[in-house]
Amino acid sequence: MKHSLLFVEDEQDLGNVVKQYLEFMNFNVIWCMSAHEALLHYQQSHSYDLLIIDVQLPDYNGFELAEKIIKENKTQAFLFLTARNEKKDRIHGLHIGADDYINKPFDIDELVLRIKNIIKRNNKEIRPEILPGELQIGDLIFQKELLKLSLPNKKAVSLTLREAELLEYLHLNSNRILKREEILLHLWGENDYFLGRSLDVFISRLRKALTHSTRVNIENVYGVGFIFSVS
Numbered sequence: 001m002k003h004s005l006l007f008v009e010d011e012q013d014l015g016n017v018v019k020q021y022l023e024f025m026n027f028n029v030i031w032c033m034s035a036h037e038a039l040l041h042y043q044q045s046h047s048y049d050l051l052i053i054d055v056q057l058p059d060y061n062g063f064e065l066a067e068k069i070i071k072e073n074k075t076q077a078f079l080f081l082t083a084r085n086e087k088k089d090r091i092h093g094l095h096i097g098a099d100d101y102i103n104k105p106f107d108i109d110e111l112v113l114r115i116k117n118i119i120k121r122n123n124k125e126i127r128p129e130i131l132p133g134e135l136q137i138g139d140l141i142f143q144k145e146l147l148k149l150s151l152p153n154k155k156a157v158s159l160t161l162r163e164a165e166l167l168e169y170l171h172l173n174s175n176r177i178l179k180r181e182e183i184l185l186h187l188w189g190e191n192d193y194f195l196g197r198s199l200d201v202f203i204s205r206l207r208k209a210l211t212h213s214t215r216v217n218i219e220n221v222y223g224v225g226f227i228f229s230v231s
Contacts, residue, residue, distance in 0.1 A: 005028065006042060007031045017108070042072070063092060160202075177221050178228070
């Protein structure tokens with residue numbers, strides 16, 4: 001599963017190089033050249049594993065951008081890039097809540113390692129303790145008896161009984177191809193047209209919830225069924 005990054009950098013050449021290298025290293029990258037553009041992207045989708053924010057931006061600075069985003073999501077991870085090597089700036093950035101602060105020019109491989117370390121640390125901190133009756137699936141917490149699915153940095157999603165049964169069965173058969181008829185027969189004892197249509201609806205609803213996960217995904221296998229992918 002690819003991790004998603006929102007990269008905010010107004011230098012065209014540097015932005016192109018960093019974006020291409022991060023994508024080569026298997027990240028999904030949205031690159032914005034202004035704070036305003038970045039904030040719009042963030043408001044459309046809060047599901048970024050990390051924000052990489054240049055301090056000097058053409059409209060308003062990266063500190064202000066980070067503060068606006070924190071008001072919407074206090075748990076969002078972010079780091080700053082800057083050409084200014086002033087102690088007061090570093091302290092201000094860390095005071096805001098930055099996970100790291102990197103001075104330009106930087107080594108691109110070091111940046112990748114810092115990104116991976118932040119994401120790894122934050123994934124561990126999503127839920128330090130699994131309570132009785134809960135099941136951890138990747139970066140999700142599944143409470144079957146309560147029909148609840150907790151997403152990273154999001155409120156819990158309510159499931160129907162059949163959606164919960166389907167999620168449990170998919171999890172028990174993670175990372176392998178599951179045929180449609182196999183799912184229908186195992187869960188509901190029949191394989192007919194109407195149940196097949198219902199299965200598509202349940203899959204669609206679960207997939208919508210999983211858009212906030214960086215480690216869990218439901219992939220279609222055309223003409224066969226599905227793969228419940230967990231990393």
